Amino acid sequence: MSKEYDVAIIGAGTAGLTAQEEVVKHTDNYVLIDDGPLGTTCARVGCMPSKALIAVADDFHKCSFFDEYGIDGAKGLIPDHQRIMARVRSMRDEFSGGVIQEMSGFMDKVIRKRAEFLDPNTLDLGDETIRAKSIIIATGSKPFIPDSWLPFKEFIIDTDQFFELETLPKTMAVFGLGAVGIELGQALHRLGVRVTVISRRKTAGGLTDPKLAEYAFDHFSKEMHIELGTAQILGKTPTGLEVGCGSKRWSVDRVLIATGRRPGLQDLNLKNLKVDLDAKGMPVFNPETLQVGDLPVFLAGDVNGLKPVLHEAADDGTIAGYNACAGTMARFKKRIPLQITFSSPDIAIAGLSHKALTEKGIDYVVGEASWEELGRARMMLGKAAGRARIYAEPQKGRLLGAELMAPAGEHMAHLLALAMGANLTIKEILGMPFYHPVPEEALLDAFLQIATQITDPVSMPILQRIKGKPHG
Template sequence: MSKEYDVAIIGAGTAGLTAQEEVVKHTDNYVLIDDGPLGTTCARVGCMPSKALIAVADDFHKCSFFDEYGILGAKGLVPDHKKIMARVRSMRDEFSGGVIQEMSGFMDKVIRKRARFLDANTLDLGDETIRAKSIIIATGSKPYIPEPWLPFKEFIIDTDQFFELETLPRTMAVFGLGVIGIELGQALHRIGVQVTAVSRRKTAGGLTDPKLEEYAFEHFSKEMHIELGTAEIFGKTETGLEVGAGSKRWTVDRVLIATGRRPMLHNLNLESLKLDMDTKGMPVFDSETLQIGNLPVFLAGDVNGLKPILHEAADDGTIAGYNACAGTMARFKKRIPLHITFSSPDIAIAGLSHKALTEKGIDYVVGEASWEELGRARMILGKAAGRARIYADPQKGRLLGAEIMAPAGEHMAHLLAWAMGANLTIKEILGMPFYHPVPEEALLDAFFQIAAQITEPVPMPILEKRKDRPHGKE
């Protein structure tokens, strides 16, 4: 006799745990199924340990211009890779341990087994079957290694394995310059690993605007060695691998695969549900309800392939948890998109990207900002690099999106996303204070350029007269 539940959640990552928080508001008759390591992708192998390594790398990198500041002797400092990785793992364990501790109040609801579908309401757990009125798939994603490279796995490190390294190799190839590739590649380079990154085209960190892609690629190429072309592995050497891109070949001790992650769907026996699949082999589902077809099955978090970002996965968990318990499907409006790459300078996209605007055929005007001559960036922060392109509607100048590569870009991306969420016009934005000297000051140039291009005139400067008493009288 199968046990009966109102909701079964497959996966105890960010989306699954957030779904649990929502489900428990409606019913106590649920189960959370996960046969893998607990602690979420972000805490174990993603956002948090990578930022711990990046913090060390950025601090050590500052030594390279200490002489210029008048601080002498820093060139004698040497990074201890074994101690660096031990500290990163220690922090990783603390982060993931905190997540597991938070689960202690409902561990009696957790089943540590692998689940496979028998039908839309029945799951096979190996030694038992269970039934649920609704099922949430929140199994996350995992790194992908192309099949031709599998014979070389002993020399290949994926992003799930990286933080288990006790020390770091002398030389490393980093395949891919997306978010993970540029973050870890730059960090490794800064703490003394001889890094050669490989990118298929001139871009970095998820940027889509051609002008910024070119700028970012040229900037990072000055700091670390980057080869253009399709990454290849030719064979083993005495100590590592012979790799290449284009017409170039070289040898490395290890290869870090940073070419992306894929949804973990293959072991769920989804074939039994006879689903409609898209061109990428993904189940067709509603992005606003997360329901798969008309089935009582929902796809939440990284596994749905939409936006593999923690806050998006958490929102997905809430949506799926609510709809799994509701009698009718509720459609949810998503937050303003926000993507941040923690490189140096930061790379960020707030709102619609250049690619999204182009594909949707949305008309826009552009304002450009630069940090190359900004005094605070050059003299105080020591980072004289960065540009941004901000897109706005041609009538009132409401912000549509922005692509940024800038010092403190992570903070400016938030401000821009909030302005988009508040639906501010360029007139309202220019009515806000901009302090001097701060990195945000550079955004003024972009805003003034937008104001000059829109159809609704904007007075310069924007100073509103007080309405409660005559101007100039106190």
Template sequence: MTDRTCDVIVIGAGTAGLKAYKAATARGADTVIIECGPGGSTCTRVGCMPSKLLIAAARTAHEARGANPFGVKTGAVEIDVPAMWARLRRERDRFVDSVLDDYHAIPASQVVHGTARFDGPDAVRVGETRIVARGGIVIATGARPVVPDSLDPVRDLVHTHETIFELDTLPRRLAVLGAGPLGLELAQAFARLGVAVSVFDPGDTLGGLSDPVANDAAIDAISSEIDLHLGVEAKAERAGNAARLTWDGGEIEVDLILAATGRKPALDTLDLATTGIALDDHGTPLFDEASRRCGDSRIFIAGDANAWRPVLHEAARGGQIAGDVAAGGAPRRTLPSLAIAFTEPNIVQVGTGFTDLPEDARIGCAKVCDNGRATADGHDQGVVRLYGDADGKLMGASIVVPEGEHLGHLVALALDRDMDAATFANQAWYHPTIEELLQSAARDLAGIED
């Protein structure tokens, strides 16, 4: 057995791992990064970027079809499917290459290829090599999509976000299992590209919304393009070359199934039992949000591997924090949560969610149909729900609004600055803009008359 000693070990060369490596080396730590695959982030390969490229193509087709009410005649809209997939993969690969540039810039002496297993709380084994960390070990192994066993009869027709972007054609009929952000984004995109899409979810909410008013607004808007089946369990069986989905009250046949039923932290190969750190009921390490440290150990966890806020900006920040603290740095403050589903309208959740509000919370509301800019652009569906405590201090928001991604960032900034609703309402809100919906909701929350 070959031994090696360093200051910090980073397991995984995705977004969180690469940020952890940079942060640790910036403090002068001798840092080793271990990667069992090609490196690069989930976001660029099979997540954020290819999905947004598909959404962009679908949005363009949708806007072309909807141009007539504005007096713009476009004629029939035709999808050049090979060209669409070619552009998606070309641009995706460019994004991947930009991330790999950072990975390949790491000196070869600091990179170990292979699968890491813990060998106690301060060491890992990779093949025949045992590596000991004087400072800390950062787990940044990411997550993998979950495919339910119930889909085994039609497994060859099932895709996840890791495979769906390798299609060369478009299915005529697609079933999406899961009405979370990922499932909804891709469902709407495929529908706008001419695919008959049905979405199934055992829950009764879209995009993780818990605010009933915002959820109703999302359902009203998105159900106009997608066949939604909420509160049902669909079963799959073979029907020739297709899959037959049945549920209480109906059945359909589809060409392909997209499983968007969640992602599980990729921790199975790590042998965490040898570390002595505490795990939750799902086998995920418990950790401190400010430092990403697991208990009082020298083990840290960042990115999707920790199943907390599984979005890129949190993976990047978490990696930076974990790498820095593992090399001797200090913990950092926790930023307000921010999650966005890039459907149309966008589904955005910021800060404290509806179900976690105190009983004396105050809620301000503004409707898209009352916003001049939105109606000028042809939008009339959606709502802003702005939350505050009994004194009017902002706590969070649920936003179902066209281009709501921009509104979410403004609310997140206001939360980080401990702003109250009256102060938020008294900012510079340009007219006419979608952002004025936030001013209207803040005035409603603060009880300010127009």
């Protein structure tokens, strides 16, 4: 006889754990199912270990400018790749261990088995079946390797395997210039690995604005070897692989596949839900409720393919957890979109991207900023690069979105998202202080450009007159 639960959650990553936090507010009769390693994608193979490696690479890269600073001897410094990777793994284990420790209070609710659907309320766990009034799918995403490359798998590293490397290879090809490709590719290059990056598009870090995408591609191409075209694996060599792009060929020790991740739906037997699946096996679901069709099934986190970033996955877990326990479906308004790539300079998109604005047919004006000649950026050797394009509605100049590549861009993206969330007009934004000298100062140029293009005129400078009697 099957065990009965109010809610079953498949997947103990960020979305699944956040769903558990919401579900437990409503019922103690739930179960969390996961047969893989615990600790969340972010802590084990994503956000955290990659930033640990990037921090080392960026600090070591500063040595190349020490002569200009007037500091001698830096050229004698040598990165010990084995010790670097050991430190990264140590930090990784600490982060993922913290997540597992947080689960200790409800480990009696965790089943370490693989789940498949028998119907919308029943899961096959291999040696038992369980039934649940609602089921949350939070199985995350997985790296994708095309079938034609599988014969070379011994020399291929995906993003789930990268941080298990005991040391770094001497040469590596990186396929893809998205967030992971540019982050790890640049870090590897700065640590002395001979890197060849192959990108199908002339962009980097997910930028969609054609002007900014081309600028970013050209900028990173000056630092490391980037080829534009379709990546190929042509065969094995005595020590690795021969890879190609167009008519060009290289021999490398390893290939890092950074062409994206796919929702982890393949092993769930979703055909038993009796709903339509698209070509990638994704069922139709409501992005505001996360409900699959009219079934008691919900898709939360990276598995739904909407926005594969941690805070969005956490929000999805809360939404799915709430609706899985509620009598009626509640629709939720999402936060201002925000994505950051931790390259150097940072790449970020806040609010609507250029692509989203274009596809939605939204009218906008644009202001541009540059860090190439900014005094503060020039003081920090190697940082005087970057541009931003900020989009605003043409009436009062309320910000719609922004794409940027900038030093300290991770912080500016948050400020821009905050302005969008507060629905500030350009007049209100220009009423805020812009300190000198800081990298954020460059944004003022973009805001002033927007102010000259909107239909509601803005006089400069903007100062708030204090009402009442002046004080001596």
